Amino acid sequence: MQPISFITDGQNMKRDVFQALADPTRRTIVALLATQALTPNSIAENFDVTRQAVSKHLRILTECELVKQEQQGREIYYHLEIKKMKEIDLYLEKVRSIWESRHNQLDQLLNQLKTSK
Amino acid sequence: MQPISFITDGQNMKRDVFQALADPTRRTIVALLATQALTPNSIAENFDVTRQAVSKHLRILTECELVKQEQQGREIYYHLEIKKMKEIDLYLEKVRSIWESRHNQLDQLLNQLKTSK
DNA sequence: ATTTTGAGAAACCAAAAGGTTGCGTATATT
């Protein structure tokens, strides 16, 4: 069997959201961008890495569409696409629903045993 | 400023949950384990990789405590620790609350402008 | 008692990740 990806935008997503959020620095950047749109430079000021490193992180976040760019003169403002986080919820819900239905099956089994005694 | 990890068990967690779920194969394993506890061999049968590779994935999932082992004879059953997924919710909630409060501020500003015209 | 089976551990490898420095280019500033 093939490894199934539970997150498949299918068309033009080069990167998956989980992988993008695997890096703690990127998670912090996302949290930062939740407050307001920011430029690479202003983000870099909050970290211990160069502006180029932040740029790379932003590229990855952009590739999975968690973040969008908006050019303003020579500056580029990056802002969060909060909707994209839904995809993570989707996976969590999927796993939980499987988990729950398993319990229901157990409950059903227990009920059957109970009523047939 | 230091890169802040939003997921810090602090004490004995060697691996963070987001990173563990970054790999699509591991996400599928987690979904599989949501149905029932399984041995490495039975998991490997569902994939295109060797048992050893699955073992490695299970080690990573175990390190972040998303999965627990239960020895039975010479077999080891791996079962999902569904509670651990809460940590992901926590991050999502954090980001969303930041995002919401930002909007509230904007709403407040708009209201102020409206009442003072 | 011998052989098979389940599984972790180790050694190894190619590819990806995360970082750096240096460069090119477009937009502001003077």
Next chain:
DNA sequence: AATATACGCAACCTTTTGGTTTCTCAAAAT
């Protein structure tokens, strides 16, 4: 017009990742 600034891109380096193969060990099966 000359200079400074904001940024992306490319090249490079080191560490991590995901996989394989091989080995060893303990538990079952014969």
